[in-house]
Amino acid sequence: MAVTVDSELLDGGRLLPLVEDFYTIQGEGFHAGKPAYFIRLGGCDVGCRWCDAKYTWNPKLYPPTDVRTVIDRATACPAQAIVITGGEPLLYPLDVLTRALRAKGLEIFLETSGSHPFSGVFDWVCLSPKRQQPPLEEAYGRADELKVIVESEADFEWAERNAARVSAKCRLYLQPEWSVAERMMPAMVEYAKANPRWNISIQTHKYMHIP
Template sequence: MKLAKLNGRPEIFYSIQGEGKSMGKPAIFVRTSLCNLHCVWCDTDYTWNWEKTPFKHVNDNKAGYSKYKKEEWIVEIDADEVLSKIKEHPCKRVILTGGEPLMQQKELTILAQLLHDDGYFIEVETNGTLKPAPDFDSIINQYNVSPKLSNSDNSVQLREKEDVYKFFSKSDKSSFKFVIDDPKDLDEVTNLISKYNIHPSDVYLMPQGTNGAALNQKQQWLIEICKKHGYNYTDRLHIHIYGDKRGV
């Protein structure tokens, strides 16, 4: 499977879950490379924003920023070796993240089966555009679905797949985390919740931001919206603790 590269090694690290339903829980992260979307504010753009691609990013005008050389940011590794690295840490919760993990579902099914057999609790973080296959779904404990809104700069055709939305909305393993940049984003969230019959208790609203100040600014009004509609508020706890860093 193709994982993101961190300091010359596969990006597998032990930290806490910073977002969503499991926020605050210790977990081992396995970051896959490759993504089928191109969110303009993505903080893991080293998994998809390759040289010679046309995608825009908020960092385009930042000094020193440039697109990534694909061959320099990917590590190929098999499931047994990933499992060995996971076992180095004293934790039984694994989060398959990305990029978009479900782009490598065949390879991850092998890994997930090994983890399942060894008693791990397995979370999958996904943008909700690719449907899990039955054999993969049967061994996954939790889906952290993060559907993208227009603020991501992805077209509706790319970001909203009706059959996939229906799959996740009907699964009791799913929660839905929406990244909110502006109050007007709530109109899109409301429409999606209604269209796909998503229960408010499964909805998590998270402010868009990569530093504590930006998150805190949006937190004030976003919490009030959650109280009004019965949604859950989720922060980005790892940003407050570690800053906008990799591998933590």
């Protein structure tokens, strides 16, 4: 059973279970290489066995933080873009946070599995669907980028099933699961060459040795 935060403790999204926030370079997908301020929220009920942020899964480890504190830190750095990630950030009401950031003139990017209803305003939505808890229908319509994690060649079929549900303008990415990246890359390269609407994403931040 997923561990959750009592909604009353969040005061309508004025408080959120903050794991960490920091300025770095986006490492994956369409915006790879872009400086961005990351806001990572605690709590996830998807439970990918290969997740590299399992420390985020239990939100009760992260006391609710006033979003004004996070907004002040984000706007004090040179970042022009904000990435809201997790965990699964759509577990929480994000309107207060995202509207305040938008009012500061910042671009807001969301990284989500799409398995919970949307809240908040975003300039870019990266949808990364998971088999064990597939996206809600609304997530496919909101996706600007579809990023499918590839562990084996069987995941190409899963990728196509999800690609068939996003809009024609959505950018498509295959990304190898880190522990099998070297083994899977040749098959991914050949698949993308045969199906050129797909792009390949790699976790460049791990090569740069940054968060």
